[in-house]
Amino acid sequence: MSNATENVSIEQLRELDRKHFLHPTTAIKQHQANGPSLIIDKGEGIYLTDVNGNKYIDGMSSLWNVNVGHGREEIVEAASEQMKKLAFSSCFQGMSHEPVIRLAEKIAELTPGDLNVSFFTSGGSESNDTAFKIVRHYWKLKGEPNRTKIIGLKRGYHGITVGATSATGIEQFQNMATAQAPGFIHATTKFQTECELGDRTAPDFAGSVRGVIEREGAETVAAVILEPVQGAGGMFIPPDGYLQAIRNLCDEYGILMITDEVICGFGRTGKMFGVDNWNVVPDIMTVAKGITSAYSQLGAVIIRETLRDEISELSDGPFFHGFTYSGHPVACAVALKNIEIIERENLVANAKQMEAALKRGFNYLEEKYSFVTKTRAIGLLAAFELYKDREKEIPFDPSVEAAPKLVQECLKRGLIVRPVTFEGSNTIVIAPPLSITKEQVQEMISIFDDALSAIEKSICEK
Incomplete structure (x- = not known):
C-alpha cells in the first residue's frame, strides 16, 4: 500500500468507506452490505493495482477518461510547476492567465471549422448545461424567446446535473430526478x-x-444535442451520412447543433474528435474527460466564432x-501537457490501429462463442453483446444477468x-x-x- 494507507489496515479502510462514503452510480444497499468492490492504490500505463497488490487492465480508462494512461510523471510535474507559480486566479470580469489563453488557442487549432472560442468548466455535465444556457440565451437575444426546446436522442447520455440529466435519453437516470427540467424532448428512433x-x-x-421538430414546431426548438458515438448508453456508432443529415436538418430549420464530445x-474514436470521422462541424462542441486524461478536472464548451460574434453584437x-x-x-x-503527449506519441493514430486489433479479437470470440454478437469498434471505443440466440436476436432473460456475470x-x-443492461x-x-x-x-x-x-x-x- 502507499504511504497514505500504510498506518490503516485494509479492513479499516473498507469499513471507513462503507460508513462514510456515498458512492456515485453505485447500489447503496449493496455497498452498505459489502463495502467497496475495489480499493485502487496506484496506476501505471493501462494497469491499475489495488491495495491487495492485484493488478488489472483498466479496460475502461477508468471512466472513459484516462486517455494517455496512468502514471504520467510529466503531467504531474506540469501541475506542480503551475501550482508553485499560480495555483489559482479567477477569470471573472475579464481577468486571465497564460495557461488558459494558451489552452484556448490550442483547442482552436485542433477543432474543425471555426470552432475557435472556448468557455471552460470543471467537467462534462457542466459543459452541457452551459451549452443549453448559451443556446437559449442566444435565441432570446435574437428576439425568438420561444426557442427553448432541446432535442436529444434515445440512449444518449449527457451528464448528471439537472439539465444534463434531462437531455439524457436513458430512463434510469431520468427516474432519479422528481421531474425533468422543462423543454427537453427525445427522438425515440435514433440513427x-x-x-x-x-x-x-x-x-x-x-x-x-x-419528426419531433415538425411536431413541436421549429420555431420552438433551440438546439439538437447528440454524441457522435453514443457511449454510456451502449456504444452505438451512427451509420455514414447520419451526422451530416442532422447537420443539414438543423441548417434547414435554423436550429443549433450541439455535439457532446x-x-x-481527444483521440478516443481514432480521430481527434468524433465528428472528424464524418467531416461535420457543429455549432457547439462540449468536451471534458480526455482533455486532461483525468489528471485534473476540466471541461469546455467550444463555440463557433461567428456564434460568439453574434452574441457579442446582440448583448449589452x-x-x-x-x-x-x-x-x-x-x-x-x-x-x-496532456494534449502535447497525445500529439507527440501519435496516440490518435494508435487508437485507430488498435481498433483493427480489437476487431480481429472480436471476430475470434464471435467464431468461438455462439452467444457473442454485434461486435463493434471505432478507435478505442468498442463493445459486443450477448444473446441467447444471436441468429434470431433472442436476448437472454434479464434474470440470467449475462453481462454482469461476464464482467x-x-x-x-x-x-x-463495463456492462450496459439498459432495456x-x-x-x-x-x-x-x-x-x-x-x-x-x-x-x-x-x-x-x-x-x-x-x-x-x-x-x-x-
Whole structure:
C-alpha cells in the first residue's frame, strides 16, 4: 500500500468507506452490505493495482477518461510547476492567465471549422448545461424567446446535473430526478438517416429528430444535442451520412447543433474528435474527460466564432454565467501537457490501429462463442453483446444477468470493463487508454476468452 494507507489496515479502510462514503452510480444497499468492490492504490500505463497488490487492465480508462494512461510523471510535474507559480486566479470580469489563453488557442487549432472560442468548466455535465444556457440565451437575444426546446436522442447520455440529466435519453437516470427540467424532448428512433433527410414514409418517422421538430414546431426548438458515438448508453456508432443529415436538418430549420464530445474527444474514436470521422462541424462542441486524461478536472464548451460574434453584437452587459473554477490555471496546464503527449506519441493514430486489433479479437470470440454478437469498434471505443440466440436476436432473460456475470469473471482475471443492461440489453463496453499496444489488446481478448468460457454453461442452459 502507499504511504497514505500504510498506518490503516485494509479492513479499516473498507469499513471507513462503507460508513462514510456515498458512492456515485453505485447500489447503496449493496455497498452498505459489502463495502467497496475495489480499493485502487496506484496506476501505471493501462494497469491499475489495488491495495491487495492485484493488478488489472483498466479496460475502461477508468471512466472513459484516462486517455494517455496512468502514471504520467510529466503531467504531474506540469501541475506542480503551475501550482508553485499560480495555483489559482479567477477569470471573472475579464481577468486571465497564460495557461488558459494558451489552452484556448490550442483547442482552436485542433477543432474543425471555426470552432475557435472556448468557455471552460470543471467537467462534462457542466459543459452541457452551459451549452443549453448559451443556446437559449442566444435565441432570446435574437428576439425568438420561444426557442427553448432541446432535442436529444434515445440512449444518449449527457451528464448528471439537472439539465444534463434531462437531455439524457436513458430512463434510469431520468427516474432519479422528481421531474425533468422543462423543454427537453427525445427522438425515440435514433440513427434514422432517411427520416432526417425528409422521408416521411417510414413507420417510425414520428420518433425521428425531424419528426419531433415538425411536431413541436421549429420555431420552438433551440438546439439538437447528440454524441457522435453514443457511449454510456451502449456504444452505438451512427451509420455514414447520419451526422451530416442532422447537420443539414438543423441548417434547414435554423436550429443549433450541439455535439457532446465528452467521451469521443481527444483521440478516443481514432480521430481527434468524433465528428472528424464524418467531416461535420457543429455549432457547439462540449468536451471534458480526455482533455486532461483525468489528471485534473476540466471541461469546455467550444463555440463557433461567428456564434460568439453574434452574441457579442446582440448583448449589452456581462455574460452572466461562470463557475468558480472556469479556466483553472492548474487544470489548463495539465490539459496542455496532456494534449502535447497525445500529439507527440501519435496516440490518435494508435487508437485507430488498435481498433483493427480489437476487431480481429472480436471476430475470434464471435467464431468461438455462439452467444457473442454485434461486435463493434471505432478507435478505442468498442463493445459486443450477448444473446441467447444471436441468429434470431433472442436476448437472454434479464434474470440470467449475462453481462454482469461476464464482467465479474473478467475482474477475477484482471480486466476491468463495463456492462450496459439498459432495456434488457447485455452489452460489454470497452475503452482502454489510447497508449495500449497490440500485445495488451491480445491480453484483453485472452481474458475475455477465458471469462466467456467460464460463464458459457451457466448462462446458455437457463
